[in-house]
Amino acid sequence: MRKCFISFPILFITICSFAQQEDSIIVRRLADDIFKNGKAYDNLHYLCKNIGARLSGSANAQKAVETTARMLKEAGADTVYFQPCMVPHWVRGEKEQGIIQWGSNKKSLHVCALGMSIGTAKNGISAEIIEVANFDELKNAGTDKIKGKIVFFNYPMRPELVLGGYSDAVRYRREGPLEAAKLGAVAVMIRSVTHALDYNPHTGATEYDTIGVVKKIPAMACSTKDAEWLHQLLQKEKKVSLFMKMFCEQLPDVQSYNVVGEIKGSQIPVDIITVGGHLDSWDLAEGAHDDGTGVMQSVEVLRALKASGIKLKRTLHVVMFMNEENDARGADKYEELAAKNKEHHIFAIESDAGGFGVQAIEIAGTIAQKLKLRSWLPLFKPYGVYDMPDGGGGTDIEPLKKIGAVVSELDPNSQRYFDHHHSPIDIFEAVNKRELELGAISMAAIVYLVDKYGL
Amino acid sequence: MRKCFISFPILFITICSFAQQEDSIIVRRLADDIFKNGKAYDNLHYLCKNIGARLSGSANAQKAVETTARMLKEAGADTVYFQPCMVPHWVRGEKEQGIIQWGSNKKSLHVCALGMSIGTAKNGISAEIIEVANFDELKNAGTDKIKGKIVFFNYPMRPELVLGGYSDAVRYRREGPLEAAKLGAVAVMIRSVTHALDYNPHTGATEYDTIGVVKKIPAMACSTKDAEWLHQLLQKEKKVSLFMKMFCEQLPDVQSYNVVGEIKGSQIPVDIITVGGHLDSWDLAEGAHDDGTGVMQSVEVLRALKASGIKLKRTLHVVMFMNEENDARGADKYEELAAKNKEHHIFAIESDAGGFGVQAIEIAGTIAQKLKLRSWLPLFKPYGVYDMPDGGGGTDIEPLKKIGAVVSELDPNSQRYFDHHHSPIDIFEAVNKRELELGAISMAAIVYLVDKYGL
Numbered sequence: 001m002r003k004c005f006i007s008f009p010i011l012f013i014t015i016c017s018f019a020q021q022e023d024s025i026i027v028r029r030l031a032d033d034i035f036k037n038g039k040a041y042d043n044l045h046y047l048c049k050n051i052g053a054r055l056s057g058s059a060n061a062q063k064a065v066e067t068t069a070r071m072l073k074e075a076g077a078d079t080v081y082f083q084p085c086m087v088p089h090w091v092r093g094e095k096e097q098g099i100i101q102w103g104s105n106k107k108s109l110h111v112c113a114l115g116m117s118i119g120t121a122k123n124g125i126s127a128e129i130i131e132v133a134n135f136d137e138l139k140n141a142g143t144d145k146i147k148g149k150i151v152f153f154n155y156p157m158r159p160e161l162v163l164g165g166y167s168d169a170v171r172y173r174r175e176g177p178l179e180a181a182k183l184g185a186v187a188v189m190i191r192s193v194t195h196a197l198d199y200n201p202h203t204g205a206t207e208y209d210t211i212g213v214v215k216k217i218p219a220m221a222c223s224t225k226d227a228e229w230l231h232q233l234l235q236k237e238k239k240v241s242l243f244m245k246m247f248c249e250q251l252p253d254v255q256s257y258n259v260v261g262e263i264k265g266s267q268i269p270v271d272i273i274t275v276g277g278h279l280d281s282w283d284l285a286e287g288a289h290d291d292g293t294g295v296m297q298s299v300e301v302l303r304a305l306k307a308s309g310i311k312l313k314r315t316l317h318v319v320m321f322m323n324e325e326n327d328a329r330g331a332d333k334y335e336e337l338a339a340k341n342k343e344h345h346i347f348a349i350e351s352d353a354g355g356f357g358v359q360a361i362e363i364a365g366t367i368a369q370k371l372k373l374r375s376w377l378p379l380f381k382p383y384g385v386y387d388m389p390d391g392g393g394g395t396d397i398e399p400l401k402k403i404g405a406v407v408s409e410l411d412p413n414s415q416r417y418f419d420h421h422h423s424p425i426d427i428f429e430a431v432n433k434r435e436l437e438l439g440a441i442s443m444a445a446i447v448y449l450v451d452k453y454g455l
Numbered sequence: 456m457r458k459c460f461i462s463f464p465i466l467f468i469t470i471c472s473f474a475q476q477e478d479s480i481i482v483r484r485l486a487d488d489i490f491k492n493g494k495a496y497d498n499l500h501y502l503c504k505n506i507g508a509r510l511s512g513s514a515n516a517q518k519a520v521e522t523t524a525r526m527l528k529e530a531g532a533d534t535v536y537f538q539p540c541m542v543p544h545w546v547r548g549e550k551e552q553g554i555i556q557w558g559s560n561k562k563s564l565h566v567c568a569l570g571m572s573i574g575t576a577k578n579g580i581s582a583e584i585i586e587v588a589n590f591d592e593l594k595n596a597g598t599d600k601i602k603g604k605i606v607f608f609n610y611p612m613r614p615e616l617v618l619g620g621y622s623d624a625v626r627y628r629r630e631g632p633l634e635a636a637k638l639g640a641v642a643v644m645i646r647s648v649t650h651a652l653d654y655n656p657h658t659g660a661t662e663y664d665t666i667g668v669v670k671k672i673p674a675m676a677c678s679t680k681d682a683e684w685l686h687q688l689l690q691k692e693k694k695v696s697l698f699m700k701m702f703c704e705q706l707p708d709v710q711s712y713n714v715v716g717e718i719k720g721s722q723i724p725v726d727i728i729t730v731g732g733h734l735d736s737w738d739l740a741e742g743a744h745d746d747g748t749g750v751m752q753s754v755e756v757l758r759a760l761k762a763s764g765i766k767l768k769r770t771l772h773v774v775m776f777m778n779e780e781n782d783a784r785g786a787d788k789y790e791e792l793a794a795k796n797k798e799h800h801i802f803a804i805e806s807d808a809g810g811f812g813v814q815a816i817e818i819a820g821t822i823a824q825k826l827k828l829r830s831w832l833p834l835f836k837p838y839g840v841y842d843m844p845d846g847g848g849g850t851d852i853e854p855l856k857k858i859g860a861v862v863s864e865l866d867p868n869s870q871r872y873f874d875h876h877h878s879p880i881d882i883f884e885a886v887n888k889r890e891l892e893l894g895a896i897s898m899a900a901i902v903y904l905v906d907k908y909g910l
Binding site for chain 2: 032360383384413438
């Protein structure tokens with residue numbers, strides 16, 4: 001009689017293969033439910049059209065807190081609670097003006113104040129405009145040429161950068177006003193941070209000197225088409241001035257909230273898995289892709305897990321983070337409370353790069369943790385996720401690294417994202433239902449797997 | 456003295472690694488040029504806005520032939536020539552009507568004739584409408600219930616299919632009229648083949664019995680929102696009629712052309728590499744994604760290779776195929792001439808799945824050829840191409856398999872594609888410049904590599 005035996009490696013592969021087959025069925029079930037019964041698109045429609053822009057500290061931000069708390073309950077959260085945190089309260093006021101003047105000519109540009117900027121004097125300010133291509137040109141110009149002027153940073157998002165163009169160009173929005181003020185500039189106008197060539201100005205936070213040594217000066221962005229036009233004008237005209245009028249101001253901090261929807265783990269409730277996006281948005285549009293899609297995908301993860309009858313072993317937190325855009329106080333608060341309460345956060349995933357088709361999931365963690373995550377990649381491929389490259393979480397979950405969580409982030413195809421980002425066209429109509437849902441499927445699948453196998 | 460030697464595998468890996476480094480520099484050069492100096496977006500704008508819809512046989516199709524010949528010359532083709540072929544000439548005529556009538560009520564639907572459909576009688580036709588969910592329901596209803604009626608195929612693109620939803624649902628557009636006519640139906644209306652829930656009707660070719668046994672009946676599509684509404688109405692009302700009026704007709708075939716832009720190979724000119732898309736489009740919009748993007752990406756490949764100073768060893772054909780939409784006569788002609796002239800076609804790539812962000816390139820060929828192609832994948836990853844799965848070429852290059860060519864096709868993220876496909880919203884504004892350019896980069900890169908290394 002011949003003995004029949006299965007070697008250990010074959011047994012191991014067989015077990016793994018059975019497990020992946022079972023997991024693929026569960027992921028398929030989650031996907032089917034999200035595609036057929038998903039609420040993310042309708043919820044996003046509500047958030048965009050019934051609430052709209054929701055900058056931290058605004059009445060709309062508070063409405064968004066209440067609305068998403070309701071949505072989380074409806075999605076099936078065991079409990080929904082608020083985490084109070086103080087947030088900045090910056091307001092834009094009336095529509096800004098930016099008027100170019102040369103000789104006896106005038107032309108009004110498409111502009112917006114940068115977030116957190118101070119306003120101009122009540123009647124506006126006017127000064128000669130000087131264009132610089134980058135920080136080197138600014139420094140070379142020096143105090144002599146910059147003092148008393150308005151600096152125009154005309155640095156485009158570099159077209160040849162497939163990724164990373166935003167991080168490269170956003171330095172001028174963040175640090176431009178500070179650097180120009182050091183040389184005596186009276187104000188700054190930047191070229192909007194976008195690849196698109198159009199008339200939409202893009203806002204976003206600028207950063208002043210926190211210790212108060214360098215003077216705060218008003219800062220605005222003009223549209224990319226205006227920037228191109230102005231560049232041409234400055235080649236021809238010797239003296240060109242900009243008249244700026246901005247009504248924005250920084251009001252006292254107000255209390256706001258993170259919203260947390262929880263499903264308590266049935267076996268290892270101390271282990272916490274976090275899924276989230278940020279609830280606040282800039283004030284020029286509806287915050288559809290930034291980050292209405294992320295919060296609604298997160299709510300959808302909870303709904304789909306519950307609706308698919310998946311009993312989680314570990315505790316799930318679905319978090320609507322407040323104030324990502326202009327100080328990340330919600331993110332800090334979430335981590336602060338987690339540390340204070342000695343919570344055990346094993347994994348967090350965030351969606352804050354637009355609700356476009358996800359092609360990869362960025363992951364951080366130890367080599368072993370990343371290997372484990374990557375071993376699940378075949379389960380994601382049917383839903384368009386091809387890769388799990390090294391990367392971090394976004395702003396809202398990055399602090400959780402301090403308390404040991406593995407953080408990760410959806411990585412959608414981002415070519416369209418910055419066309420909309422922080423601009424008047426970040427609206428619901430720019431979101432595709434199925435792309436939104438595919439993101440939610442990836443997040444739900446990774447939560448299911450981390451919950452089942454740990455990290 | 457210790458001997459220094461490099462083993463064969465190490466030498467091989469070292470050579471490969473040097474080669475990939477050099478190739479990555481060339482691909483980077485192509486990409487930089489396409490991002491910075493690319494003409495695809497402007498060319499597409501011209502094609503969409505100055506020509507527009509260009510169905511085979513139309514005056515606009517002829518304009519598109521002449522225009523793209525000019526563009527190919529401007530892009531740097533050595534020679535540009537035409538391949539005459541006879542094409543069908545179907546015309547829509549005046550705007551169609553589809554009016555639902557029940558009791559004393561009427562409601563006009565958003566409809567369009569299916570391509571190649573016959574028109575109705577001059578004064579239209581009216582008949583009771585019967586809804587079927589699929590072919591099985593049609594067959595179960597049988598002649599008794601179908602005879603004299605208008606069949607409404609309400610088969611949606613299945614939401615749970617990430618890919619393949621179109622092939623699954625398009626059977627009702629292609630075969631629905633034939634199958635319904637077999638049972639005595641007088642006309643057909645299908646639910647538009649799209650995931651989107653909106654008021655845009657989607658056209659596309661339907662297929663009659665080629666041997667003339669089964670009667671040809673008129674066929675139209677209604678928008679998905681109209682289909683949903685009608686489905687509800689049919690639950691409540693016993694007798695619902697549809698009045699259809701369509702003016703479309705099939706005119707005699709006319710002569711049209713494929714346009715071929717050629718760069719003669721400097722070392723192995725007999726080897727031909729083909730890059731293409733189709734020049735004709737449906738008549739409801741501008742044929743931006745279907746397939747203006749594909750033809751303009753193809754022209755861009757030629758421009759970028761030339762502008763980057765790459766001297767091709769083999770011959771490049773950039774082909775604007777005519778008549779993909781309603782009989783693929785251009786594709787057949789291209790292959791017919793290639794076979795007749797005993798041309799040696801080694802590789803062909805097509806872009807005809809929308810100008811969205813490319814995530815994969817589908818490839819056919821022998822195992823060795825596919826292994827070779829896949830060994831180049833790391834060179835494509837920086838441009839968002841993660842995979843080279845098995846697949847075919849599209850309609851236009853598939854015939855080249857008969858004469859031994861390896862065929863391949865861009866595989867962009869297709870979730871948005873069918874929202875626009877064959878509908879009034881397939882317009883220039885739906886195309887993102889960088890997504891379009893990334894597709895051209897992938898095509899240019901694969902042409903460069905196939906030219907350099909062969910297959």
